[in-house]
Amino acid sequence: MRLEDKFKQLNQEGKKAFIAYFPFGFPKIAYTNDIFLALQKGGVDIIEFGFPFSDPLADGPIIQQASACALKQKITVDSFFDNIKKIKKDIKIPMVVMSYYNPVFQYKLSNFFKKAKENKISGTILVDLPFEESNNYIGEAKRFDIDPIFFITPTTSAKRVKKIAKNSKGFIYYVSITGITGPKALKYSDISLHIKNIKKITKTPVCVGFGIHNHQQVKKISSFSDGVIVGSEIVNFIDKHYKQKNFLKKLEDHVRRLRS
Amino acid sequence: MSLPDKKGYFGSFGGKFIPETLSFCLKELEDAYRNIKKDKKFKKELKTLLDEYAGRPTPLYYAHSLSDYLGLKVYIKREDLLHSGAHKINNALGQALLAKFMGKKRIIAETGAGQHGVATATAATLLGIDCEVYMGQEDMERQKANVFRMRILGAKVIPVTIGTKTLKEACSQAFRDWVTNVSDTYYLLGSVVGPHPYPKIVRDFQTVIGKETRKQILAARGKLPDYLVACVGGGSNAIGFFHPFYKDKKVKFIGVEAAGFGQGGLSAASLVKGKPGVFQGSKSYILQGKDGQVKNAHSIAPGLDYPGVGPEHSFYKSIQRADYQAVSDKQALAGFNLLSRFEGIIPALEPAHAVYYLKKLAKFGKGKTVILCLSGRGDKDLDIVRKYNL
Numbered sequence: 001m002r003l004e005d006k007f008k009q010l011n012q013e014g015k016k017a018f019i020a021y022f023p024f025g026f027p028k029i030a031y032t033n034d035i036f037l038a039l040q041k042g043g044v045d046i047i048e049f050g051f052p053f054s055d056p057l058a059d060g061p062i063i064q065q066a067s068a069c070a071l072k073q074k075i076t077v078d079s080f081f082d083n084i085k086k087i088k089k090d091i092k093i094p095m096v097v098m099s100y101y102n103p104v105f106q107y108k109l110s111n112f113f114k115k116a117k118e119n120k121i122s123g124t125i126l127v128d129l130p131f132e133e134s135n136n137y138i139g140e141a142k143r144f145d146i147d148p149i150f151f152i153t154p155t156t157s158a159k160r161v162k163k164i165a166k167n168s169k170g171f172i173y174y175v176s177i178t179g180i181t182g183p184k185a186l187k188y189s190d191i192s193l194h195i196k197n198i199k200k201i202t203k204t205p206v207c208v209g210f211g212i213h214n215h216q217q218v219k220k221i222s223s224f225s226d227g228v229i230v231g232s233e234i235v236n237f238i239d240k241h242y243k244q245k246n247f248l249k250k251l252e253d254h255v256r257r258l259r260s
Numbered sequence: 261m262s263l264p265d266k267k268g269y270f271g272s273f274g275g276k277f278i279p280e281t282l283s284f285c286l287k288e289l290e291d292a293y294r295n296i297k298k299d300k301k302f303k304k305e306l307k308t309l310l311d312e313y314a315g316r317p318t319p320l321y322y323a324h325s326l327s328d329y330l331g332l333k334v335y336i337k338r339e340d341l342l343h344s345g346a347h348k349i350n351n352a353l354g355q356a357l358l359a360k361f362m363g364k365k366r367i368i369a370e371t372g373a374g375q376h377g378v379a380t381a382t383a384a385t386l387l388g389i390d391c392e393v394y395m396g397q398e399d400m401e402r403q404k405a406n407v408f409r410m411r412i413l414g415a416k417v418i419p420v421t422i423g424t425k426t427l428k429e430a431c432s433q434a435f436r437d438w439v440t441n442v443s444d445t446y447y448l449l450g451s452v453v454g455p456h457p458y459p460k461i462v463r464d465f466q467t468v469i470g471k472e473t474r475k476q477i478l479a480a481r482g483k484l485p486d487y488l489v490a491c492v493g494g495g496s497n498a499i500g501f502f503h504p505f506y507k508d509k510k511v512k513f514i515g516v517e518a519a520g521f522g523q524g525g526l527s528a529a530s531l532v533k534g535k536p537g538v539f540q541g542s543k544s545y546i547l548q549g550k551d552g553q554v555k556n557a558h559s560i561a562p563g564l565d566y567p568g569v570g571p572e573h574s575f576y577k578s579i580q581r582a583d584y585q586a587v588s589d590k591q592a593l594a595g596f597n598l599l600s601r602f603e604g605i606i607p608a609l610e611p612a613h614a615v616y617y618l619k620k621l622a623k624f625g626k627g628k629t630v631i632l633c634l635s636g637r638g639d640k641d642l643d644i645v646r647k648y649n650l
Contacts, residue, residue, distance in 0.1 A: 054553040055428065055539065057435050058279040064422055076551045101277055102538045106552030128277045128538070132267065155284035155442055164280075178281050179440035 001094045003122050003147050003170030006045060007205045007226065017171075017207055017227025018043065018218070018259040020234050021098065023050035023063070024080050025070030027242050033087045035238065038248040042255035046094050048125070048229060051080055053100035058127045060182030062232040066239065077107045077115075084119045094122040096149065096170070101129040109136055113144035123147035123170040131164050138167060147171075152198060152206075154178050154190070165202035171226065172198065172206045182232045184211030192224040215258050230258060263575070268456020268542075270575035276455040277538045281439045285447075290457045292362045297464070302361060309353045313386070314343045316350075316468065320476035320631070325602040330622040333629040335485070336605070337473050339497065339636065346608065346636030347469060347497045348379035348450060354465035356383035359446035366390045366441070369448045370434040372399055372427030372493070373563030373610065374406025375636055376450030381415035389446075391415040394433040396426040399562045406640050424556045427566045431540055451494025452570030455541030459570050466500025473631060474504050481629065487621065489514045490633035491614040492584065493528065493564035495573045497635035502582065503572075512583065514621070515573060516614045518559035519586035526558035529586040530569040531577050544571040560589035560644065561609035563636075585620070587613040593648055595619075596638065608636035609644065 010017055020039050024032055039047060052067035052075065059067070084095075097116060104112045104126060116124065124146060129137060131150055141148040147170030152161055155178055165172060174195060176186050191208060198206050208221050209229030221228050237254050241247050263270045276286060296302045310316040318341050323334040339347040352369075359367055367384045369391070371377030377393040384391035393410055397419045400407050410417050423429045431454075438447040452459045452466075477485055488505060490498035492515040505511045520527035527533055527547070534545040539554055547555040547567035557567040576582035587595070592609055595616030600606045607615055611634050621630060638645075 054423075055432055057432055057540070058281075058439065060436075061422075068423065071553060100538075102546075102548070102554070103552035105538055106548070106550070127279055128541075130276065130278060130280055130283055132283075133275055133277060151280035153279075153281040153284075155281055157284065157287075160283070175281065178442050180436045 001122065003046070003094050006094050007171070010045060016222035016225070017045045019046040019048050019207060019227055019229040020044040020255060021048040021050055021229060021231030022234050022238065023052050023066050023070050024083065025052065025073045025075040026066040026235065027069055027238065029073050029075065029079065029083065031242060032083055034248055035251065036087060037090060038252045039255055040091070040093055042252035043259055044093065044255055045227070046096060048096045048098050048231070051077065051097055051099035051103060053103060056100060058180055060180040060232060062235050063181050066235045077103055077112065081115045081119050088120055091120060095120060096123040096125060097121050098125040098127070101126045109140040113140050113146055116146055117144045121146060123149050125149045125173060131160070131167060149173055151175055154194060161198060162201055165198060165204060168204060172202070172204050173229070174198065174206050174208045174225070176208050176210045176212065179210065181210055183213035186211050186217060188220055191221065195225050215260070218258055264456060264460050270572045271578055273536070273544050273571035273574040274456055274459060274542050276541065277543065278455045278541050279439060281442065285438065285442050286455055286457065293358060293457055293461055296358055296361055302357065306354055306357055309357070310350065310468065314349045314353060315341060317472045318342060320473060320480065322480070323603050326599070329602060330618055331626050332618065332622050333627070334618060335477065335629070335631045337469060337501065337631060337633045339469060340605070340607065340634045344379045344382045345639065346375040346379065347466065347500065348376045349382065350468055350500070351450065351462050351465040351496060352376065352379035352383040352448065355448045355461065356380070356387050356389065359389060359448065360387050362446065364389065364444060364446035366392070366445045367448050368392050368394065368434050368437050368445055369450060370394045370427065370430040371450065372430065372565055373561065373608070374399065374403040374410065374640060375563060377415070377417070378406050378409050378413070380448050380450070381410045381413040384415065385413050393417050394420050394430040394437070396420045396424065396430045398425040399427065402562050402644060403640055404643065427562070428554070428557065435540070451496040452499050452572060453494040453540060453542065453568055459542065459572055462496050463499045463503060463572060466496050467503050469497065469500040469633065470502060470504030473501065477631060484508050484511050485631045486628040487512050487514060487625065487630040488633070489516065489614050489617055489621065489630055491516050491564065491610045491635060492531070492569060492573060493518070493566050493610060494568070495570040497633050499570060499572055501633040506581070513576065513581060514617065515582050515584045516617045517584060517586045518561055518564040518592070518613055519588040520558040522588035526556060527586065528557040528559040528564050528566055530567060531573060531584040532586045536574065539568045542571045544574040545569050545577070560592055561613065563608070563610040564613065585617060587616045591616045593645065596645060605634070606638035607634055608638050609641045611635045
């Protein structure tokens with residue numbers, strides 16, 4: 001499913017997108033597909049599927065530790081795609097891959113996008129690949145009809161906002177804070193003002209991520225944006241509960257509660 | 261054309277591969293640096309600090325005994341004699357002064373061996389700016405004296421307990437701090453690595469080494485040397501030393517990396533054993549697996565224990581302007597011993613790698629003139645060396 005169609009559908013239903021992040025291979029590769037399907041069942045609209053990197057510069061302790069744990073399982077880009085293939089027919093919601101540039105660069109952009117397309121990936125987010133370095137990336141994404149998603153942050157200048165808004169497809173990832181991922185208190189008025197300004201120049205949906213970790217924040221931020229991205233909170237929940245009985249049901253209920 | 265280009269590239273290496281939040285700070289830094297470079301007051305103040313406080317110019321010393329032993333003409337550029345014990349102070353004073361001119365209230369830094377941390381703590385104290393240094397827990401164990409020195413100088417040393425607990429993680433943590441505290445904080449990066457403009461700024465502040473050396477050797481011998489030899493971790497002392505000789509095509513550059521355990525074991529030889537990739541802000545040679553995950557590095561010298569290298573070195577390698585070699589932990593200890601016994605100079609373990617390389621050079625370079633950049637002194641390494649029962 002295309003991101004554009006998903007946002008249209010949500011719009012018609014009068015809903016905002018609830019996007020859930022979790023990393024491949026955490027806590028073990030064997031859990032990944034079950035977690036994916038539990039999140040889907042719990043009402044997640046879009047999955048932001050993390051491909052872990054050894055040096056995640058923009059991530060806080062929760063995702064750093066999850067990435068390190070996943071890397072111990074000897075994950076590779078190939079095993080990532082092979083794994084998705086196994087549940088491809090059960091996937092009903094759009095998937096976006098989030099990673100850092102080097103694993104994709106080593107795999108070669110065109111190979112990566114080819115595999116991504118074969119496996120129903122709708123968009124890609126590369127944390128350390130800013131707009132200026134993205135000529136080839138944007139070109140290849142277009143060739144394979146995958147949406148390259150870029151970040152706008154509180155420190156992005158008005159001039160850059162215009163360029164990024166023009167090039168980001170599917171949605172724009174607005175970073176709520178100047179900082180790294182992980183639970184934070186958020187200033188709604190600042191975020192709302194920034195989003196208003198971005199919305200003045202683009203029709204592309206704007207979703208907000210970083211720091212969002214409870215139901216109240218989800219509700220509040222959804223009220224003035226097109227959706228929210230929840231990452232560390234979900235990773236933390238997985239970490240705390242995966243050894244327990246009925247873990248998947250608990251996870252499903254947890255995301256349902258977060259978005260309700 | 262002078263490199264890096266406008267986008268921060270040295271050939272196909274360099275660039276700015278960073279989370280979006282940092283693009284604002286890097287632009288601010290680039291603009292501030294461009295203006296200040298031409299500012300007479302800044303230049304004068306930095307020159308005074310380097311000469312009167314840090315102890316520049318440093319001597320170029322002809323090493324008689326070592327020369328006789330090796331059959332080479334060995335000159336040593338004595339960066340080890342600088343205040344705080346290493347070449348790191350050249351960059352720390354330059355950038356701390358830049359931070360002060362930019363009105364920043366807080367300086368953060370990463371450190372491996374602790375030399376850059378000590379240099380930054382020194383410069384920050386001198387200029388009255390708060391200083392916090394990220395250091396891997398393993399390095400804090402290995403370089404206790406430097407941790408204590410930083411604390412005496414009033415800096416806060418923050419242990420980094422994730423991953424390898426060494427320089428690579430300390431650097432990531434410093435970037436994360438910077439992303440979080442962009443408005444009042446200056447990130448004083450210690451080597452010619454990271455996103456543009458750092459490789460350029462740090463190089464510019466370190467070229468004082470090569471500029472002095474060039475004048476000194478011409479005064480001493482009336483001609484240029486055959487070889488320049490320096491150790492390479494991130495590569496700041498080497499670039500600062502090499503760069504002013506760039507156009508002197510007959511002067512050969514040799515960068516000496518850490519081969520660590522040697523023979524297929526863990527190393528820190530990014531240029532010799534790595535391949536191009538994107539890591540901590542720039543495209544350069546890195547030690548990595550087939551899948552683009554960055555490997556753990558190892559070197560007996562904490563200042564070389566890093567799986568990446570400055571993009572300008574990758575460029576020098578690609579155009580064959582410099583030759584990069586690797587020397588193991590054991591060989592570095594032999595180099596440490598060699599300089600101590602022949603010349604009464606105890607080197608840091610980082611340049612001890614370059615000292616050892618002179619033995620290899622002696623095999624094919626009989627009678628040649630070689631200048632070694634002795635980037636730091638060995639006091640900080642006595643605990644490590646003691647373990648090996650020299």
